[in-house]
Amino acid sequence: MxxxxxxxxxxxxxxxxxIIFAVQxxxxxxxxxxxxxxxVVMLRYWFFAAFVIALVSRAPGGIRAAVRSRMxxxxxxxxxxxxLEICVMVLGxxxxxxxxxxxxxxxxxLLIAALSGPILGETVGWRRWLAIGVGFVGVVVILQPGFGVFRVEALIPLAAATMFALYGLLTRYVARTDAALVSFFWTGTTGAVVMTAIGIWHWEPMTGADMGWMALLCLSAASSHWCLIKAYEVAEASAIQPLAYLQLPFASLIGLFVFGEDLRSNVVAGASIVVAAGLFTLWRQYVKSRQRA
Structure with a gap:
Protein backbone atom coordinates (compact mmCIF):
# COMPACT_ATOMS: atom_id res chain seq x y z
CA MET A 1 0.00 0.00 0.00
CA ILE A 19 18.81 18.03 14.27
CA ILE A 20 19.02 14.48 15.66
CA PHE A 21 22.03 13.73 13.44
CA ALA A 22 23.75 16.86 14.80
CA VAL A 23 23.06 15.81 18.40
CA GLN A 24 24.31 12.34 17.51
CA VAL A 40 31.79 3.38 20.63
CA VAL A 41 30.73 2.68 17.04
CA MET A 42 30.37 -1.04 17.82
CA LEU A 43 27.91 -0.37 20.67
CA ARG A 44 26.00 2.04 18.46
CA TYR A 45 25.74 -0.62 15.75
CA TRP A 46 24.52 -3.28 18.17
CA PHE A 47 21.51 -1.13 18.99
CA PHE A 48 21.07 -0.08 15.35
CA ALA A 49 21.09 -3.71 14.16
CA ALA A 50 18.48 -4.63 16.78
CA PHE A 51 16.33 -1.71 15.58
CA VAL A 52 16.70 -2.77 11.93
CA ILE A 53 15.80 -6.39 12.68
CA ALA A 54 12.75 -5.33 14.71
CA LEU A 55 11.60 -2.98 11.92
CA VAL A 56 12.15 -5.49 9.13
CA SER A 57 10.47 -8.36 11.00
CA ARG A 58 7.22 -6.37 11.02
CA ALA A 59 7.35 -5.71 7.27
CA PRO A 60 5.65 -7.98 4.69
CA GLY A 61 7.79 -11.10 4.23
CA GLY A 62 9.78 -10.35 7.37
CA ILE A 63 13.47 -11.07 7.73
CA ARG A 64 13.34 -13.89 5.19
CA ALA A 65 12.39 -11.42 2.46
CA ALA A 66 14.94 -8.81 3.60
CA VAL A 67 17.83 -11.30 3.41
CA ARG A 68 17.11 -12.07 -0.25
CA SER A 69 19.33 -9.63 -2.05
CA ARG A 70 20.23 -10.05 -5.71
CA MET A 71 23.57 -8.37 -4.98
CA LEU A 84 34.13 2.41 8.58
CA GLU A 85 33.04 5.86 7.35
CA ILE A 86 31.34 6.50 10.69
CA CYS A 87 34.55 5.53 12.50
CA VAL A 88 36.63 7.84 10.32
CA MET A 89 34.18 10.72 10.77
CA VAL A 90 34.16 10.35 14.57
CA LEU A 91 37.96 10.44 14.47
CA GLY A 92 37.60 13.68 12.51
CA LEU A 110 29.96 16.80 -5.16
CA LEU A 111 31.92 13.55 -4.88
CA ILE A 112 28.77 11.57 -5.69
CA ALA A 113 28.27 13.68 -8.82
CA ALA A 114 31.93 13.30 -9.85
CA LEU A 115 31.98 9.52 -9.31
CA SER A 116 28.52 8.75 -10.73
CA GLY A 117 29.98 8.59 -14.25
CA PRO A 118 32.71 5.97 -13.76
CA ILE A 119 30.73 3.91 -11.20
CA LEU A 120 27.12 4.11 -12.44
CA GLY A 121 27.68 5.14 -16.05
CA GLU A 122 25.66 8.34 -15.59
CA THR A 123 26.31 11.43 -17.70
CA VAL A 124 27.66 14.44 -15.84
CA GLY A 125 27.24 17.66 -17.85
CA TRP A 126 29.61 20.59 -17.93
CA ARG A 127 27.48 22.61 -15.49
CA ARG A 128 27.81 19.98 -12.79
CA TRP A 129 31.53 19.55 -13.48
CA LEU A 130 31.90 23.31 -13.07
CA ALA A 131 30.00 23.15 -9.77
CA ILE A 132 32.22 20.28 -8.61
CA GLY A 133 35.31 22.35 -9.39
CA VAL A 134 33.90 25.38 -7.56
CA GLY A 135 33.03 23.19 -4.58
CA PHE A 136 36.58 21.98 -4.25
CA VAL A 137 37.80 25.56 -4.41
CA GLY A 138 35.68 25.93 -1.27
CA VAL A 139 37.54 23.01 0.32
CA VAL A 140 40.85 24.74 -0.45
CA VAL A 141 39.52 27.89 1.23
CA ILE A 142 38.60 25.83 4.32
CA LEU A 143 41.93 24.00 4.52
CA GLN A 144 44.07 27.05 3.67
CA PRO A 145 47.11 25.17 2.32
CA GLY A 146 50.15 27.41 2.30
CA PHE A 147 48.94 29.54 5.21
CA GLY A 148 50.74 28.44 8.36
CA VAL A 149 51.12 24.73 9.12
CA PHE A 150 48.79 22.49 7.11
CA ARG A 151 46.99 20.04 9.42
CA VAL A 152 46.99 16.49 8.09
CA GLU A 153 43.93 15.85 10.28
CA ALA A 154 41.95 17.98 7.82
CA LEU A 155 42.09 15.08 5.36
CA ILE A 156 40.14 12.82 7.78
CA PRO A 157 36.65 14.26 7.06
CA LEU A 158 37.54 14.40 3.34
CA ALA A 159 38.27 10.66 3.48
CA ALA A 160 34.95 10.16 5.29
CA ALA A 161 33.13 12.16 2.61
CA THR A 162 34.70 10.01 -0.11
CA MET A 163 33.66 6.81 1.67
CA PHE A 164 30.11 8.13 2.19
CA ALA A 165 29.90 9.12 -1.48
CA LEU A 166 30.89 5.60 -2.52
CA TYR A 167 28.31 4.22 -0.10
CA GLY A 168 25.65 6.48 -1.64
CA LEU A 169 26.54 5.42 -5.18
CA LEU A 170 26.45 1.73 -4.25
CA THR A 171 23.07 2.33 -2.61
CA ARG A 172 21.76 3.73 -5.89
CA TYR A 173 23.30 0.77 -7.72
CA VAL A 174 21.63 -1.93 -5.58
CA ALA A 175 18.33 -0.01 -5.69
CA ARG A 176 18.03 -1.19 -9.29
CA THR A 177 17.26 -4.72 -8.05
CA ASP A 178 16.76 -4.61 -4.25
CA ALA A 179 13.99 -2.94 -2.25
CA ALA A 180 14.91 -0.17 0.19
CA LEU A 181 14.10 -2.36 3.20
CA VAL A 182 16.51 -5.03 1.92
CA SER A 183 19.31 -2.47 1.73
CA PHE A 184 18.41 -1.15 5.18
CA PHE A 185 18.61 -4.66 6.66
CA TRP A 186 21.99 -5.40 5.08
CA THR A 187 23.35 -2.00 6.17
CA GLY A 188 22.53 -2.57 9.83
CA THR A 189 23.49 -6.22 10.13
CA THR A 190 26.69 -6.09 8.07
CA GLY A 191 27.84 -3.01 9.95
CA ALA A 192 27.18 -4.70 13.29
CA VAL A 193 29.17 -7.77 12.28
CA VAL A 194 32.22 -5.86 11.01
CA MET A 195 32.25 -3.46 13.97
CA THR A 196 31.98 -6.34 16.44
CA ALA A 197 34.93 -8.06 14.75
CA ILE A 198 36.99 -4.88 15.26
CA GLY A 199 35.54 -3.24 18.35
CA ILE A 200 35.40 -6.24 20.67
CA TRP A 201 39.22 -6.13 20.89
CA HIS A 202 39.11 -2.52 22.11
CA TRP A 203 36.65 -2.86 24.98
CA GLU A 204 36.91 -0.29 27.76
CA PRO A 205 34.80 0.12 30.92
CA MET A 206 32.50 3.16 30.90
CA THR A 207 31.47 5.43 33.74
CA GLY A 208 27.79 5.49 34.71
CA ALA A 209 27.30 8.95 33.22
CA ASP A 210 28.88 7.97 29.91
CA MET A 211 26.76 4.83 29.77
CA GLY A 212 23.80 7.20 29.81
CA TRP A 213 25.30 9.26 26.97
CA MET A 214 25.96 6.02 25.06
CA ALA A 215 22.33 4.98 25.50
CA LEU A 216 21.24 8.38 24.20
CA LEU A 217 23.57 7.98 21.21
CA CYS A 218 22.01 4.61 20.39
CA LEU A 219 18.48 6.01 20.70
CA SER A 220 19.37 8.98 18.49
CA ALA A 221 20.81 6.67 15.82
CA ALA A 222 17.60 4.64 15.68
CA SER A 223 15.24 7.65 15.82
CA SER A 224 17.14 9.60 13.15
CA HIS A 225 16.98 6.71 10.69
CA TRP A 226 13.27 6.21 11.47
CA CYS A 227 12.57 9.90 10.75
CA LEU A 228 14.64 9.70 7.57
CA ILE A 229 12.72 6.66 6.32
CA LYS A 230 9.40 8.35 7.06
CA ALA A 231 10.53 11.56 5.34
CA TYR A 232 11.32 9.70 2.12
CA GLU A 233 8.02 7.82 2.38
CA VAL A 234 5.88 10.97 2.36
CA ALA A 235 7.91 13.31 0.13
CA GLU A 236 10.00 13.14 -3.04
CA ALA A 237 13.74 12.94 -2.48
CA SER A 238 14.30 15.97 -4.71
CA ALA A 239 12.14 18.10 -2.40
CA ILE A 240 13.84 17.22 0.87
CA GLN A 241 17.41 16.13 0.02
CA PRO A 242 18.79 19.71 -0.02
CA LEU A 243 17.65 20.06 3.61
CA ALA A 244 20.31 17.52 4.60
CA TYR A 245 22.74 20.46 4.54
CA LEU A 246 21.04 21.80 7.69
CA GLN A 247 23.12 19.31 9.63
CA LEU A 248 26.13 21.58 9.01
CA PRO A 249 24.80 24.64 10.90
CA PHE A 250 23.14 22.52 13.61
CA ALA A 251 26.32 20.54 14.29
CA SER A 252 28.38 23.74 14.14
CA LEU A 253 26.20 25.32 16.83
CA ILE A 254 26.83 22.32 19.09
CA GLY A 255 30.55 22.60 18.37
CA LEU A 256 30.59 26.30 19.18
CA PHE A 257 28.42 26.38 22.31
CA VAL A 258 29.00 22.93 23.82
CA PHE A 259 32.63 22.22 22.93
CA GLY A 260 33.91 25.78 22.67
CA GLU A 261 35.19 25.46 19.09
CA ASP A 262 36.23 28.42 16.98
CA LEU A 263 34.41 29.62 13.87
CA ARG A 264 37.11 30.91 11.52
CA SER A 265 36.14 33.19 8.65
CA ASN A 266 37.78 30.96 6.03
CA VAL A 267 35.69 28.00 7.23
CA VAL A 268 32.47 30.01 6.89
CA ALA A 269 33.46 31.24 3.42
CA GLY A 270 34.64 27.83 2.22
CA ALA A 271 31.60 25.99 3.60
CA SER A 272 29.29 28.50 1.91
CA ILE A 273 30.98 27.83 -1.43
CA VAL A 274 30.80 24.04 -0.92
CA VAL A 275 27.12 24.10 0.08
CA ALA A 276 26.15 26.40 -2.82
CA ALA A 277 27.94 24.11 -5.29
CA GLY A 278 26.34 21.04 -3.74
CA LEU A 279 22.85 22.53 -3.92
CA PHE A 280 23.44 23.37 -7.58
CA THR A 281 24.44 19.76 -8.38
CA LEU A 282 21.30 18.51 -6.61
CA TRP A 283 19.19 20.94 -8.61
CA ARG A 284 20.81 19.88 -11.90
CA GLN A 285 20.23 16.23 -11.00
CA TYR A 286 16.57 17.05 -10.40
CA VAL A 287 16.30 18.87 -13.73
CA LYS A 288 17.89 15.94 -15.60
CA SER A 289 15.58 13.42 -13.91
CA ARG A 290 12.53 15.52 -14.85
CA GLN A 291 13.71 15.65 -18.47
CA ARG A 292 14.06 11.85 -18.57
CA ALA A 293 10.59 11.33 -17.03
Whole structure:
Protein backbone atom coordinates (compact mmCIF):
# COMPACT_ATOMS: atom_id res chain seq x y z
CA MET A 1 0.00 0.00 0.00
CA UNK A 2 1.48 3.35 -1.04
CA UNK A 3 1.82 6.16 1.48
CA UNK A 4 0.07 9.47 0.72
CA UNK A 5 2.50 12.21 -0.32
CA UNK A 6 2.82 15.13 2.09
CA UNK A 7 5.75 17.37 1.19
CA UNK A 8 5.30 19.68 4.19
CA UNK A 9 5.44 16.74 6.60
CA UNK A 10 8.46 15.37 4.73
CA UNK A 11 10.26 18.72 5.10
CA UNK A 12 9.62 18.83 8.85
CA UNK A 13 10.72 15.22 9.26
CA UNK A 14 13.94 15.99 7.36
CA UNK A 15 14.61 19.02 9.58
CA UNK A 16 14.08 16.88 12.69
CA UNK A 17 16.38 14.24 11.20
CA UNK A 18 19.21 16.75 10.70
CA ILE A 19 18.81 18.03 14.27
CA ILE A 20 19.02 14.48 15.66
CA PHE A 21 22.03 13.73 13.44
CA ALA A 22 23.75 16.86 14.80
CA VAL A 23 23.06 15.81 18.40
CA GLN A 24 24.31 12.34 17.51
CA UNK A 25 27.55 13.86 16.20
CA UNK A 26 28.00 15.83 19.41
CA UNK A 27 27.55 12.68 21.48
CA UNK A 28 29.99 10.83 19.21
CA UNK A 29 32.54 13.63 19.61
CA UNK A 30 32.34 13.39 23.40
CA UNK A 31 32.44 9.59 23.63
CA UNK A 32 35.04 9.25 20.84
CA UNK A 33 37.30 11.67 22.69
CA UNK A 34 36.98 9.70 25.93
CA UNK A 35 36.87 6.08 24.78
CA UNK A 36 38.12 4.02 21.84
CA UNK A 37 36.21 4.99 18.69
CA UNK A 38 35.93 1.37 17.52
CA UNK A 39 34.11 0.37 20.72
CA VAL A 40 31.79 3.38 20.63
CA VAL A 41 30.73 2.68 17.04
CA MET A 42 30.37 -1.04 17.82
CA LEU A 43 27.91 -0.37 20.67
CA ARG A 44 26.00 2.04 18.46
CA TYR A 45 25.74 -0.62 15.75
CA TRP A 46 24.52 -3.28 18.17
CA PHE A 47 21.51 -1.13 18.99
CA PHE A 48 21.07 -0.08 15.35
CA ALA A 49 21.09 -3.71 14.16
CA ALA A 50 18.48 -4.63 16.78
CA PHE A 51 16.33 -1.71 15.58
CA VAL A 52 16.70 -2.77 11.93
CA ILE A 53 15.80 -6.39 12.68
CA ALA A 54 12.75 -5.33 14.71
CA LEU A 55 11.60 -2.98 11.92
CA VAL A 56 12.15 -5.49 9.13
CA SER A 57 10.47 -8.36 11.00
CA ARG A 58 7.22 -6.37 11.02
CA ALA A 59 7.35 -5.71 7.27
CA PRO A 60 5.65 -7.98 4.69
CA GLY A 61 7.79 -11.10 4.23
CA GLY A 62 9.78 -10.35 7.37
CA ILE A 63 13.47 -11.07 7.73
CA ARG A 64 13.34 -13.89 5.19
CA ALA A 65 12.39 -11.42 2.46
CA ALA A 66 14.94 -8.81 3.60
CA VAL A 67 17.83 -11.30 3.41
CA ARG A 68 17.11 -12.07 -0.25
CA SER A 69 19.33 -9.63 -2.05
CA ARG A 70 20.23 -10.05 -5.71
CA MET A 71 23.57 -8.37 -4.98
CA UNK A 72 24.67 -9.70 -1.57
CA UNK A 73 28.38 -8.91 -2.11
CA UNK A 74 27.64 -5.30 -3.03
CA UNK A 75 25.27 -5.02 -0.07
CA UNK A 76 27.99 -6.27 2.27
CA UNK A 77 30.46 -3.79 0.77
CA UNK A 78 27.93 -0.99 1.41
CA UNK A 79 27.56 -2.03 5.03
CA UNK A 80 31.31 -2.20 5.60
CA UNK A 81 31.87 1.18 3.92
CA UNK A 82 29.26 2.95 6.04
CA UNK A 83 30.53 1.44 9.31
CA LEU A 84 34.13 2.41 8.58
CA GLU A 85 33.04 5.86 7.35
CA ILE A 86 31.34 6.50 10.69
CA CYS A 87 34.55 5.53 12.50
CA VAL A 88 36.63 7.84 10.32
CA MET A 89 34.18 10.72 10.77
CA VAL A 90 34.16 10.35 14.57
CA LEU A 91 37.96 10.44 14.47
CA GLY A 92 37.60 13.68 12.51
CA UNK A 93 35.26 15.11 15.17
CA UNK A 94 37.87 14.37 17.84
CA UNK A 95 40.83 15.69 15.82
CA UNK A 96 39.24 18.75 14.19
CA UNK A 97 35.93 19.38 15.94
CA UNK A 98 32.39 19.44 14.58
CA UNK A 99 32.61 22.76 12.73
CA UNK A 100 35.55 22.04 10.45
CA UNK A 101 34.75 18.34 10.03
CA UNK A 102 31.25 19.09 8.76
CA UNK A 103 32.48 21.93 6.58
CA UNK A 104 34.75 19.49 4.70
CA UNK A 105 32.26 16.60 4.82
CA UNK A 106 29.73 18.77 2.98
CA UNK A 107 31.63 17.88 -0.22
CA UNK A 108 30.04 14.42 -0.40
CA UNK A 109 27.26 15.39 -2.88
CA LEU A 110 29.96 16.80 -5.16
CA LEU A 111 31.92 13.55 -4.88
CA ILE A 112 28.77 11.57 -5.69
CA ALA A 113 28.27 13.68 -8.82
CA ALA A 114 31.93 13.30 -9.85
CA LEU A 115 31.98 9.52 -9.31
CA SER A 116 28.52 8.75 -10.73
CA GLY A 117 29.98 8.59 -14.25
CA PRO A 118 32.71 5.97 -13.76
CA ILE A 119 30.73 3.91 -11.20
CA LEU A 120 27.12 4.11 -12.44
CA GLY A 121 27.68 5.14 -16.05
CA GLU A 122 25.66 8.34 -15.59
CA THR A 123 26.31 11.43 -17.70
CA VAL A 124 27.66 14.44 -15.84
CA GLY A 125 27.24 17.66 -17.85
CA TRP A 126 29.61 20.59 -17.93
CA ARG A 127 27.48 22.61 -15.49
CA ARG A 128 27.81 19.98 -12.79
CA TRP A 129 31.53 19.55 -13.48
CA LEU A 130 31.90 23.31 -13.07
CA ALA A 131 30.00 23.15 -9.77
CA ILE A 132 32.22 20.28 -8.61
CA GLY A 133 35.31 22.35 -9.39
CA VAL A 134 33.90 25.38 -7.56
CA GLY A 135 33.03 23.19 -4.58
CA PHE A 136 36.58 21.98 -4.25
CA VAL A 137 37.80 25.56 -4.41
CA GLY A 138 35.68 25.93 -1.27
CA VAL A 139 37.54 23.01 0.32
CA VAL A 140 40.85 24.74 -0.45
CA VAL A 141 39.52 27.89 1.23
CA ILE A 142 38.60 25.83 4.32
CA LEU A 143 41.93 24.00 4.52
CA GLN A 144 44.07 27.05 3.67
CA PRO A 145 47.11 25.17 2.32
CA GLY A 146 50.15 27.41 2.30
CA PHE A 147 48.94 29.54 5.21
CA GLY A 148 50.74 28.44 8.36
CA VAL A 149 51.12 24.73 9.12
CA PHE A 150 48.79 22.49 7.11
CA ARG A 151 46.99 20.04 9.42
CA VAL A 152 46.99 16.49 8.09
CA GLU A 153 43.93 15.85 10.28
CA ALA A 154 41.95 17.98 7.82
CA LEU A 155 42.09 15.08 5.36
CA ILE A 156 40.14 12.82 7.78
CA PRO A 157 36.65 14.26 7.06
CA LEU A 158 37.54 14.40 3.34
CA ALA A 159 38.27 10.66 3.48
CA ALA A 160 34.95 10.16 5.29
CA ALA A 161 33.13 12.16 2.61
CA THR A 162 34.70 10.01 -0.11
CA MET A 163 33.66 6.81 1.67
CA PHE A 164 30.11 8.13 2.19
CA ALA A 165 29.90 9.12 -1.48
CA LEU A 166 30.89 5.60 -2.52
CA TYR A 167 28.31 4.22 -0.10
CA GLY A 168 25.65 6.48 -1.64
CA LEU A 169 26.54 5.42 -5.18
CA LEU A 170 26.45 1.73 -4.25
CA THR A 171 23.07 2.33 -2.61
CA ARG A 172 21.76 3.73 -5.89
CA TYR A 173 23.30 0.77 -7.72
CA VAL A 174 21.63 -1.93 -5.58
CA ALA A 175 18.33 -0.01 -5.69
CA ARG A 176 18.03 -1.19 -9.29
CA THR A 177 17.26 -4.72 -8.05
CA ASP A 178 16.76 -4.61 -4.25
CA ALA A 179 13.99 -2.94 -2.25
CA ALA A 180 14.91 -0.17 0.19
CA LEU A 181 14.10 -2.36 3.20
CA VAL A 182 16.51 -5.03 1.92
CA SER A 183 19.31 -2.47 1.73
CA PHE A 184 18.41 -1.15 5.18
CA PHE A 185 18.61 -4.66 6.66
CA TRP A 186 21.99 -5.40 5.08
CA THR A 187 23.35 -2.00 6.17
CA GLY A 188 22.53 -2.57 9.83
CA THR A 189 23.49 -6.22 10.13
CA THR A 190 26.69 -6.09 8.07
CA GLY A 191 27.84 -3.01 9.95
CA ALA A 192 27.18 -4.70 13.29
CA VAL A 193 29.17 -7.77 12.28
CA VAL A 194 32.22 -5.86 11.01
CA MET A 195 32.25 -3.46 13.97
CA THR A 196 31.98 -6.34 16.44
CA ALA A 197 34.93 -8.06 14.75
CA ILE A 198 36.99 -4.88 15.26
CA GLY A 199 35.54 -3.24 18.35
CA ILE A 200 35.40 -6.24 20.67
CA TRP A 201 39.22 -6.13 20.89
CA HIS A 202 39.11 -2.52 22.11
CA TRP A 203 36.65 -2.86 24.98
CA GLU A 204 36.91 -0.29 27.76
CA PRO A 205 34.80 0.12 30.92
CA MET A 206 32.50 3.16 30.90
CA THR A 207 31.47 5.43 33.74
CA GLY A 208 27.79 5.49 34.71
CA ALA A 209 27.30 8.95 33.22
CA ASP A 210 28.88 7.97 29.91
CA MET A 211 26.76 4.83 29.77
CA GLY A 212 23.80 7.20 29.81
CA TRP A 213 25.30 9.26 26.97
CA MET A 214 25.96 6.02 25.06
CA ALA A 215 22.33 4.98 25.50
CA LEU A 216 21.24 8.38 24.20
CA LEU A 217 23.57 7.98 21.21
CA CYS A 218 22.01 4.61 20.39
CA LEU A 219 18.48 6.01 20.70
CA SER A 220 19.37 8.98 18.49
CA ALA A 221 20.81 6.67 15.82
CA ALA A 222 17.60 4.64 15.68
CA SER A 223 15.24 7.65 15.82
CA SER A 224 17.14 9.60 13.15
CA HIS A 225 16.98 6.71 10.69
CA TRP A 226 13.27 6.21 11.47
CA CYS A 227 12.57 9.90 10.75
CA LEU A 228 14.64 9.70 7.57
CA ILE A 229 12.72 6.66 6.32
CA LYS A 230 9.40 8.35 7.06
CA ALA A 231 10.53 11.56 5.34
CA TYR A 232 11.32 9.70 2.12
CA GLU A 233 8.02 7.82 2.38
CA VAL A 234 5.88 10.97 2.36
CA ALA A 235 7.91 13.31 0.13
CA GLU A 236 10.00 13.14 -3.04
CA ALA A 237 13.74 12.94 -2.48
CA SER A 238 14.30 15.97 -4.71
CA ALA A 239 12.14 18.10 -2.40
CA ILE A 240 13.84 17.22 0.87
CA GLN A 241 17.41 16.13 0.02
CA PRO A 242 18.79 19.71 -0.02
CA LEU A 243 17.65 20.06 3.61
CA ALA A 244 20.31 17.52 4.60
CA TYR A 245 22.74 20.46 4.54
CA LEU A 246 21.04 21.80 7.69
CA GLN A 247 23.12 19.31 9.63
CA LEU A 248 26.13 21.58 9.01
CA PRO A 249 24.80 24.64 10.90
CA PHE A 250 23.14 22.52 13.61
CA ALA A 251 26.32 20.54 14.29
CA SER A 252 28.38 23.74 14.14
CA LEU A 253 26.20 25.32 16.83
CA ILE A 254 26.83 22.32 19.09
CA GLY A 255 30.55 22.60 18.37
CA LEU A 256 30.59 26.30 19.18
CA PHE A 257 28.42 26.38 22.31
CA VAL A 258 29.00 22.93 23.82
CA PHE A 259 32.63 22.22 22.93
CA GLY A 260 33.91 25.78 22.67
CA GLU A 261 35.19 25.46 19.09
CA ASP A 262 36.23 28.42 16.98
CA LEU A 263 34.41 29.62 13.87
CA ARG A 264 37.11 30.91 11.52
CA SER A 265 36.14 33.19 8.65
CA ASN A 266 37.78 30.96 6.03
CA VAL A 267 35.69 28.00 7.23
CA VAL A 268 32.47 30.01 6.89
CA ALA A 269 33.46 31.24 3.42
CA GLY A 270 34.64 27.83 2.22
CA ALA A 271 31.60 25.99 3.60
CA SER A 272 29.29 28.50 1.91
CA ILE A 273 30.98 27.83 -1.43
CA VAL A 274 30.80 24.04 -0.92
CA VAL A 275 27.12 24.10 0.08
CA ALA A 276 26.15 26.40 -2.82
CA ALA A 277 27.94 24.11 -5.29
CA GLY A 278 26.34 21.04 -3.74
CA LEU A 279 22.85 22.53 -3.92
CA PHE A 280 23.44 23.37 -7.58
CA THR A 281 24.44 19.76 -8.38
CA LEU A 282 21.30 18.51 -6.61
CA TRP A 283 19.19 20.94 -8.61
CA ARG A 284 20.81 19.88 -11.90
CA GLN A 285 20.23 16.23 -11.00
CA TYR A 286 16.57 17.05 -10.40
CA VAL A 287 16.30 18.87 -13.73
CA LYS A 288 17.89 15.94 -15.60
CA SER A 289 15.58 13.42 -13.91
CA ARG A 290 12.53 15.52 -14.85
CA GLN A 291 13.71 15.65 -18.47
CA ARG A 292 14.06 11.85 -18.57
CA ALA A 293 10.59 11.33 -17.03
Missing amino acids: SVAQNTRLGIWLMIVTT DGLSRHLGGTYNVWM PKVQMLRGVLLA FVALGLVESHAVFATYP
